Amino acid sequence: MVEVTVDDRSLELPVWILPGHADGSMTIHLGYGRTRTGRVGSGSGFDAYRLRTSRAPWHVAGARIRKIAKHYELASTQLHSNIGLAPGPNEEPGFGVEGVEAERRHLVRVGTLEHFRQEPDFAQHMGHTPPEGLSMYPPWDFPGYAWGLSIDLGACTGCNACVVACQSENNIPIVGKEMVAMGREMHWIRIDRYFEGELEHPHVHHQPVMCMHCEQAPCEVVCPVGATVHSSEGLNDMVYNRCVGTRYCSNNCPYKVRRFNFFKYNDTETPVLELLRNPDVTVRTRGVMEKCTYCVQRINHARIEAEKEERQIRDGEIQTACQQVCPTEAIVFGDVNDPESKVSDAKAKPLAYDILAELGTRPRTSYLAKLRNPNSTLEES
């Protein structure tokens, strides 16, 4: 921890050094360290208003910083660091390996506009995608709808709106700092953040990751009780009341999008909290696995409406919660069997790619590579 002193006022704060932050400056968040906000808010974080004056509400110059012998635990869901850079000589062991690995595995694919003009499908050549039909198993048909999703990494700004929307839509419990620090966060969708380039001025890439609804799902095969199976529309269904909680599915999920109720996280006793929840979504109990359902309740709602009107579900009629709130419309959901749908259109683009396709999982969620158009006077590339 450090002690920050502005004039005669000082505050003890934990620090987190992030790539790309300007030298000689620090960012302090306001709004924490409250003392009378009840069980959730009290005692979390540090009150930065103590450094703020009406003369300098947003920027203070001349702050002094001093290292103090105190320890404070920070909880984060994104512990990996930069990509494209090996760990430096002064970095602690292990630090930086994540970045090197993330780059080598081509999880987030980025190119420049120039590169795209020369080789439009460069993203598809960065990884190793097995050809369609290369399988020991006969293919399954999905004659009706076949739901799929596409995420445009170029459009994603990493704003986290999708994470919050998903949390409210799907009754996802908030587990608290201790659980997050142990790696037990429950978010069904997460934003993987990657830094690329030099530590002083890196590029930041964001990649929302949720259940890929793999057609050859590794999680389903290993479930001993059939609690996760495929629907006829290609959804990787999670049957909560059948789940006994072996966690084998999560171990075998290469995308690590499954979340486990290690404790009874949901408060089902307090009556007023019932109003908080979405009545269309099961409230999960302790000991079961959960994950993104592609908002199956919305799919079923639309299906009922369509069947009442004796028609097909129209493209765009179903919006997943994450898609609905995305300010840049980076997320597109729809029927991949319908060649006219927006999602089919997105998946047909040359920038479209699947992550970890070499494992043969055949994911239904795919990505559009990010394109940058750097100004040559500002950046050498």
Next chain:
Amino acid sequence: MTAPGKPPIVAPGHTPGSVTDQISSIVLTRMPRWWWAAFGASFALVMMLLYALTKLVFEGTGIWGLNIPVGWGFAIINFVWWIGIGHAGTLISAILLLLRQEWRTSINRFAEAMTLFAVACAGLFPLIHVGRPWLAYWLLPYPNTMDIWPQFRSPLVWDVFAVTTYATVSLLFWYVGLVPDLATLRDRARQRLAKITYGFLSMGWRGSATHWHNYETAYLLLAGLATPLVVSVHTVVSFDFAVGQLPGWHATIFPPYFVAGAIFAGFAMVITLAVPLRTLFDLKDFITIRHLQNMGKVMLATGLIVAYGYVIEIFMAWYSGNWFEEFMILNRIQGPYRMQWYALLLCNVLAPQLLWIKRVRSTPALLFVVAMFVNVGMWLERFVIVVTSLHRDFLPSSWGMYAGTRWDWAIFVGSIGLFLALLFLFIRFLPMISIFEMRTIVPKTQAREPDEVSP
């Protein structure tokens, strides 16, 4: 019968009568004081286990150190460790019987008991490791309320079949082996309760020629069935990992490497138990240096197979050209859990090399030390396979760390207590050496006319 220079299987001077009296007297007389102390201590550990399990069921799997990505931890490590230990008992009683290794006779009974108790400890873990232990029976093949059956493609269901079959067959094998000895105890016991109990359990065994004929056929057939079974059980356990697509799990070497590791671990445990028992109960006449030497040799051989497995894992990571595999190995060597891996190499690869030296094989204390190294090393091996593979898999954004909590340790140590408590009860109530088989081999191993005994 003994080759010159080799210690005998049974010390000289024994007759069928003397082995019967000496072995049955352990059960039929009072236990020494240390037995009460030892049983009391292990029983206290069982109470700790029960306390930890109660807490687990009331509060949830979260009291352990598990997280996402490390969804399996101590429970699965302990499961594989215990079931591996169990394998030596079946190997000694079945495979060595088929191979006509007569030296197995004096160690097979308690090795089989060790199998049963190790399987009992192992069987505990799959039940409690699930998030909702009260529903673990859904893995059994029966249609539940929703008319749903288990999903037979899952290695965990194979595990259920393999482990229950193994437990059942081991129990039957053990019980069948005990029947003539229970009859012996029935005939020797003086207390009425003991007479009735042993009489009830021996089912009226008379030792007639017809009995022995069918018995010997059954025993041989059971040995023939137990042999492929024991190989299949650890193969199926290895499938829990090998069928997954995780680097560090997904390897075709796993079945043979696991089976060898199981025998390795099991023999280490047999030595761990045999060395103190032969001293405490004065059984040096029956569990001789020859037995210890032979077990040392088996441990050395299986240890070398296990070491080969380690080497092949590294070789395949490089040879496959699969970066995920290569990274997994690099992470084992350089990653945050590298110390566990080095300790594993010390315990499982370096320490057993001492067994090349005959003096080590013939000195009970040294053999005991090597066996303790192997016991620890095999636990670490499963830790490396389970945790080191899981904690850094495909997506670096999801990597994490894992450490067992005090509840993880309480349950692990408690399971050792359960194992020991069962073992002490076994020593108290049942003959730890097969009496009738000793009667069989005594005539063959003694130079003088075997059947001539004074009335």
Next chain:
Amino acid sequence: MSKAATKPEFALMAEFRSSRELLHAIEQSQAAGYTQLEAYTPYPIEEVWEALGQHKSKLPLIVLIGGIVGAFTGYLLQYWVSVINYPVNVGGRPLHSWVSFIPVTFETTILFAAGAAVLGMFALNRLPMPYHPVFNVPRFALASRDRYFLAIGSWDPKYDRRATEEFLLGLDPFEVNEVAS
């Protein structure tokens, strides 16, 4: 040895000190025309049951049948559950994933065969049988230690209480006892 007052005795039983003596006695008894013989030994001796004319046990056949039943039960259960009763797409694998069905089939084969071996052995040996006349002889307790017994059943056509006792005593036993029924 006191004679049972009302019921006729079950058999006469001679006690021997070695298996050699026992084998010799069996030979002599058979030569003398006795057929209802039973020998009791403290450990299995192949020559004894061979001498008594028991060559093949029915047990291997019982075990084979058990194994075959087990294999079919295991495989058909999985087939019926996965293909007929509850067909569902699991990870894109075929409904009839026969490769995945092998481990369970193997285990049920072993389980049923082993069960057949144990139950078959007890059935062929007529066990459990808590009471048997031979236990009436106090010295029979040594059959589970180091003594060898030969019994001639009283239902043997050539059996005669006195003559048979004389005959057995002629075989140089340690003792001859009457087995009360």
